[in-house]
Amino acid sequence: MGKNSSILAACLFMLFLSVGCEERMDGLKENGELTVQVTPVSGKIFIRLERNALDCYTSGTGLARVTEHFGKVTVSRLFPSSVENKERHRKAGLDLWYKVEFDPSVNTEEVQRFYQGQSGVERVVCDEEISFQLPQAVVCNNLSRSSGISLPFNDPYLDRQWHYDEVGMENIHENATIGVFKGWKVTGGDRRVVVAVLDCGVDYLHEDLKNNMWINEKELNGTSGVDDDGNGYVDDIYGYNFAYGTGSLNPHDHGTHVAGTIAAENNNGTGVCGIAGGTGHQDGVRIMSCQIGTTMGSITQNFEALSKAFVYAADNGALICQCSWAFAYSNELLHTGVDYFVKNAGSQPGSLMKGGVVIVAAGNDGTHGMRYPASYESCISVAAVNTEAKRPSYSNFDETVDISAPGGVKNPEEFGIFSTLANNQYGYMNGTSMACPHVSGIAALIISAYGGGGFTTEKLKQILLESCISLNETEPSYAPLMGKGIARVDRALWKDDGVAPEAVNDLCFKQENENYFLVWSNASDPNDGSPRKSILYRSSQPLTAANLNQAEMQEVDLRGKDAGDEITVALPKPADRNTVDYYALTNADTWGNISGLSNVVEIRWVQILPEEKPEPEHPDSPEKGVIVFPNPTTGILNVKWGCIQGAKSVNVYDLMARRVYTKILSSSESAGEETVDISRLPAGRYVLKFSSDDGVQAINVVKI
Incomplete structure (x- = not known):
């Protein structure tokens, strides 16, 4: 059975939009969380049928008792289908989902209970609308380029985008940027990579975005009001408006700002740069606008729109879903859409990657806690860092966070994230909403650089997450709850030349009072500069290259460590002092190239540990201690x-x-x-x- 309406009514949805100046924080609480109103949707529920009951319900005979009890009822497929995607939908079970619509005056819970009692109905799910006020961005047009700065492209506002790379601004920590300039020497993006922006509508006519929009050519050149390509959606030229059920998009600052960070056109002498916006040779990735919210001073979303948007994005060629929003609890419709996208994106001929990635903001209420779909295993969750490469007060943190990226300071003017806004404008916003598209842009560049036959989402995630800069130095308290570290383009786009890091030759044992350590000097790497990790081996037998697979293994994260840095690992005291341990290690780079084995350290604990009386396993009452x-x-x-x-x-x-x-x-x-x-x-x-x-x-x- 699906969740009942009382559970769904508890779903507190928070779209993490960003604000500009203090006086423009409409609809915001002091901690940055948006005022939210959750309303159950009347006159509509969703059912998932059992496969053997599909014909009965869709033929109409299964509606007789419903009509008798509740009057006129309309049942229609939740996910539109076409000849091209029909079989994929069937394998994913999308053809089993139906929308049941009835008179809004009828009690929704009564209809829900009725369907829950019907044979052939596997689950029943209610919908909700989640509404909140939209804050505004800080609009900053007509900025001039700072003098004396040499930048890779001629876009006049690139010098305001401190979050990309070194642009001459003061008070920016070297690890707070994504290091994109070096990455642009490898690629600026590939037109075959499409990023679906599930957000407010994108301004598809914006001077800095229009050339990098995904365009459905059959609909563009077809007849208005007709589904020219037969994909189940009418006039979906630049994407689709799932909030209103139309091909007409309603551009808004938030969706346009997110899109600009990913794919504003580069080297066109106009506006800002996008991370994957190309090099000025029509090579940037493309943006598909999947509008999932209304935009009339407030925004309203529902789970039907969200789930459909994920399915649409996969069926129409997107490889990345960019989602700068989150809510407090999960929903089955949403998970259905996410799972379909992750598995079925990239099914089109010539796709650069098999499967898709969903990249989601971790949230802006500054707490340690899970948010969805960010915490969903299939998604990549993004926290924010500020100009000091630290967690800003607004950013959520959690064990389920995968990665961090620049999100701007709390007061965004000057040190917020600078990007495109609706109506050919530019300005600042801040939040995990802004950190999220940085990761989507980097993911788009990784696919552009390495995509092709055999490239998978697993390989993309490996490169993306293993190329981060550690937060251990700048934010040691929160580092374990901010993912792998800060996303970096330069590290992600280094080529694998098959050369392994050097082997360690100075591994040694160290004792300080009753604390025990292994210590060595971090090796160098001809390609990456230094290893990404060490693999530490422990055995009761002398270690050789031939018996490493029989030893205990422990990975040691070396990100943020330079060649020559001292690496120290604490060792636990063995339970038995009459023990001999052998330790050695190998080094690995981002690509998995493994160094030779280090020197082997032998530790005879009987010579180190004093005699100790064993403590009882379950003591009744320790006097003190x-x-x-x-x-x-x-x-x-x-x-x-x-x-x-x-x-x-x-x-x-x-x-x-x-x-x-x-x-x-x-x-x-x-x-x-x-x-x-x-x-x-x-x-x-x-x-x-x-x-x-x-x-x-x-x-x-x-x-x-």
Whole structure:
């Protein structure tokens, strides 16, 4: 059965639009979250039929009792189909989804309950409209180019786009940009790459976008009011308006700003640059506008429009869906659309990639929490960084975030994200809405550079995520919750020449009091400058290149580390002091080229560890101190402490000394016990640090 209407009514939808100046923050709360109104849709539900019941319901005989109970009822396919995509729709089960429309005065829940009780009906889903006020951008036209700056293209506002690369502006951290200038030497984009912008309508006549719009030639040259290409949509020339059910788009600042970041035309002497906007030789990627919201001072979306937009984008050639919006809970219709796009995009002959990617903003309410579809496994979730390469206060953060990108400062003027606006204008916006199209643009360049036979979404994600710059240096507290790091074009477009990083030859063991480490100098890489990661091997037997596959392995993230930097990895104390461990490592680059084996380090713990009396596995009451059990654990740890004064907290660190988990414990002075859930962390060795007024106690733990 589908979700009932009371559950769906709890879905709080938040489109993360950006604001300009303080006085123009209409419809915004202080923390940047938009005022939202959720309204169940009357007179409409959706049903998914069982395959063996399809003929009965679509022939009309299955509607007899419905007509008797509720009057006139209209049943129609939810997803329009054509000869070209009919079989794909059937395999995906889209042909089983139907829209049931009835008199709005009829109680929707009664109709829903009726269908839930019918044989042959697999699920029933209600729709909702989500409305909120639209903020405005900071419009800044007629800006002049800064003097003395040499830039790769002649677009006059490129010097305002600090988020792309070094443009001579002060107070910009070197890691806060996406490094696009070097990438443009490889490619500016490929016309065969289409990015569907699921947003407000894009200004398809904008001077800086019109030449990079996707155009449905059959509809452009066809008859108005006729579905000339037979795809189920009439007059869909530049995309489709799913909010109003028409081919006519309603341009708005937000959708136009997002589109400009991806594909504003480059080197045309006009306006701004797009990340994948070409080099001035008609080589930029193209934008398909899938309008999913109304634009009359407020915006209204519904799940029907969203799901249809994903299916339309896949069926009409898009490889990337750009989604600068999110909501608090999931919805089956939305997941159906996302799953179809991810699996079926790129089915057209000559496509540069098999499958599609959905890139989604993580959200702007500045909290640690999941948002959808950003948290959906099939999507790439994007958080924001500011000019200091740190998390701005508005950006959400979570374990489900995949990557970060420039989103601008809270007050966007000058240091916001600069791009196109509706009606041939330009200006600033900020938010994860603006970070998201940076990642879509980079993904479009990766496909342009490497796409072709055999190129898949998995390879795209590998290049995109493994080429980031780590946030460990600039934002160590939030780095584990901001994805792989800041997206970079230059790193993503480096060519794989098959050359592996150099091998390490100075791996050594180091002891500081009762703490133990492996230390080595980061190697160099002839192609990438330095390795992307090290693979650390541990065995009770001497290690050789021939027996590495029998050893325990631990990946060490080296992004943000230069050749020659000292790398330190903490080692857990072994349970048995009569143990001999052998350690060695190899280095890997972005492309998976593996170095030779390092020197092997032998550690005889009997010579290092003092005699210790084992602690009971489940002590009844520690007089003073901290005990953690079970250890090893599959995910849940019990942390038990004696009489310890003041506030108490637990922090968990990985072997790179990065904090990956935090929990504030009870401040009671009496002995206590609480659970720590590390089930989301990968298997491996960690250090749990218990902090209180009495100091810090470190305990090695193992997640299996």
